[in-house]
Amino acid sequence: MGITAINIRNQFRGHVKEIIRGSVVSEIDVQTPFGIVTSVITTRSVDELDLQVGSEVVALVKATEVSIARL
Template identity: 70%
Template sequence: MSISAINVRNQFRGRIREILEGPVVSEIDVETPAGLVVTSVITTRSVRDLGLTVGKEVIALVKSTEVSIAAL
């Protein structure tokens, strides 16, 4: 499944590995089949509205107007 009705080109299918729920925002870690972990920060209300739970299969949609690079 892919989401094509919105303007997001980078999509990562995976399962929720961890949810760090806060009073206003929460961090969601999504692990792809290749082992890549994508972290999203969304409102805690959205976590509840979407019914997100550890182990649930989701698609992480990544859209960015800027990519920053830091030297190691």
């Protein structure tokens, strides 16, 4: 199955740089041309997606809220 269309506009292609596995959730670092994007997903999803260091992936970012703080 492949994605033919998606409404998420913030998409960053990259490669998995590091996986920090936990018993329930895992941290995935994705190296993109713009820097590292980190995602926390279930360890089950890591296994089902067969993610490994070096895997080519797309990080999809959809935020329902963006907050601004004055410095």
